[in-house]
Amino acid sequence: MIRFENVTKRYRGTKRPALDAVDFEIERGEFVFLVGASGSGKSSCLRLILREDTPSDGRVLVLGRDTRSLSDRRTPFFRRSIGAVFQDFRLLPSKTVTQNISFALKVIGRSRAFIKSAVPEALERVGLEGMGKRMPHELSGGEQQRIAIARAIVNRPQLLLADEPTGNLDPTTSVEVMRVLEAIHAGGTTVVMATHEAGFVDKMQRRVLELRGGVLVRDEMRGSYGDTSAVSTLRAEPERGAAAIAALTAALDVQREVAGPAAEPDSGGDDIRPEPSAEKTAERAGPDDVAAEAVEDERAHESADIPEAETESAEEDVAPEDEAPSRSAFPAVDVHPDELGMADRLGLPNRDDDEVGPTS
Structure with a gap:
C-alpha cells in the first residue's frame, strides 16, 4: 500500500535533508507507529504520503500510484481514499x-x-x-x-494518517482517541500514526518505524517506543533566598514541637524551687517573723468558728494581696495570742458589749 524507495527530501534554506535515503514498505491493514524526536522526519513522511510534498530523490508509491507522476488536477481524486x-x-x-x-x-x-x-x-x-x-x-x-x-x-478511506492526534489532549482523553483509532483499524483501515506517546506505543505493541535525523534507524514488528534514556528529566534545585529561610524556619518549628516544652528555656514565669523544710525555715527566720506568723495562724484558726457573713465582711476590709504592704513595713508586736480579744484577732473596731446589731 505504501512504499518508500530510497527517498530523500530537502527543503530550501536547510543544509541537512529532512529525509535521507529512507526505505520501507507498509502492507494493507497494518497499524504502524512513526516515532522519533522533533525534527526527525515523521511529519515529512506523512506529507509525502498525502502528496502535500514530493520527494527530492527516490520514489513514493501510495495505493499503487507514484506521487511524483500525479498532476495537481488529479491529486484531489487521489486523496479521496x-x-x-x-x-x-x-x-x-x-x-x-x-x-x-x-x-x-x-x-x-x-x-x-x-x-x-x-x-x-x-x-x-x-x-x-x-x-x-x-x-x-x-x-x-x-x-x-x-x-x-x-x-x-x-x-x-483505505488509509488513515494521524499526525500527533493526542498531542493537545489530557491522558484520559488520549486513551479514548486511541481506542477509536484501534476500532477503525479493526474495521480494515490501514493506520499510520506519528506520535511521541511512548506509553501507547509500548502497550499496543504494533510495528514501529523509528527516524533519527531523517534516517530510518529501526523497523521493528511488535516493537516498543525505544530508548528514552536520552530524554532529560527535571530535578529539584536547592532552595535559595527567602524560600530557604522559610523552609529553615518551618524545620525549626517542627523540631521544637517534637522536643517538647522541656527543651525550651522558661523565660516567662518565676523559677519554681522546692520549698525548704519547716525546721530550716525557722532557723533562718528571726524572732519578729516568728511572732507575726503565730498571730496569722491564730487568726486563721478562730475564723473557722465565725459565721460566713462575718467572714465575708472581714474579707472586704482586707486589702488585696497585691496591694498589701510588705511584712517588713510593720513593726513586730511582742504580744502573746491568748491576750488578744476576738476583735483584735480579726482586726475589727472595738464595740460596746451591749450593742447588738446585724453582723453584716
Missing part, C-alpha cells in the same frame, strides 16, 4: 458537527442520500452519536478530535 487527522483538529467554528463532517463529502460531490447515511454512521463509529447539532465550541478537546476523526473516515 486517504483520511488525515492532525493535532489541531481543524474544525470549522461556524458550522455544526454534522456540517463539519458533511462538508468534505460535498466538496468531492457525494450525493445527499450518501451524506445523510454516512454522517450518522461516522459519528457512531467515534462514539458521538446524537451530537450532530452541536457547535465545535460546545465540545471538549477529546470530542473535537473525535469529530475530526469522523470527518476523516466518513468517506470510508
Whole structure:
C-alpha cells in the first residue's frame, strides 16, 4: 500500500535533508507507529504520503500510484481514499458537527442520500452519536478530535494518517482517541500514526518505524517506543533566598514541637524551687517573723468558728494581696495570742458589749 524507495527530501534554506535515503514498505491493514524526536522526519513522511510534498530523490508509491507522476488536477481524486487527522483538529467554528463532517463529502460531490447515511454512521463509529447539532465550541478537546476523526473516515478511506492526534489532549482523553483509532483499524483501515506517546506505543505493541535525523534507524514488528534514556528529566534545585529561610524556619518549628516544652528555656514565669523544710525555715527566720506568723495562724484558726457573713465582711476590709504592704513595713508586736480579744484577732473596731446589731 505504501512504499518508500530510497527517498530523500530537502527543503530550501536547510543544509541537512529532512529525509535521507529512507526505505520501507507498509502492507494493507497494518497499524504502524512513526516515532522519533522533533525534527526527525515523521511529519515529512506523512506529507509525502498525502502528496502535500514530493520527494527530492527516490520514489513514493501510495495505493499503487507514484506521487511524483500525479498532476495537481488529479491529486484531489487521489486523496479521496486517504483520511488525515492532525493535532489541531481543524474544525470549522461556524458550522455544526454534522456540517463539519458533511462538508468534505460535498466538496468531492457525494450525493445527499450518501451524506445523510454516512454522517450518522461516522459519528457512531467515534462514539458521538446524537451530537450532530452541536457547535465545535460546545465540545471538549477529546470530542473535537473525535469529530475530526469522523470527518476523516466518513468517506470510508483505505488509509488513515494521524499526525500527533493526542498531542493537545489530557491522558484520559488520549486513551479514548486511541481506542477509536484501534476500532477503525479493526474495521480494515490501514493506520499510520506519528506520535511521541511512548506509553501507547509500548502497550499496543504494533510495528514501529523509528527516524533519527531523517534516517530510518529501526523497523521493528511488535516493537516498543525505544530508548528514552536520552530524554532529560527535571530535578529539584536547592532552595535559595527567602524560600530557604522559610523552609529553615518551618524545620525549626517542627523540631521544637517534637522536643517538647522541656527543651525550651522558661523565660516567662518565676523559677519554681522546692520549698525548704519547716525546721530550716525557722532557723533562718528571726524572732519578729516568728511572732507575726503565730498571730496569722491564730487568726486563721478562730475564723473557722465565725459565721460566713462575718467572714465575708472581714474579707472586704482586707486589702488585696497585691496591694498589701510588705511584712517588713510593720513593726513586730511582742504580744502573746491568748491576750488578744476576738476583735483584735480579726482586726475589727472595738464595740460596746451591749450593742447588738446585724453582723453584716
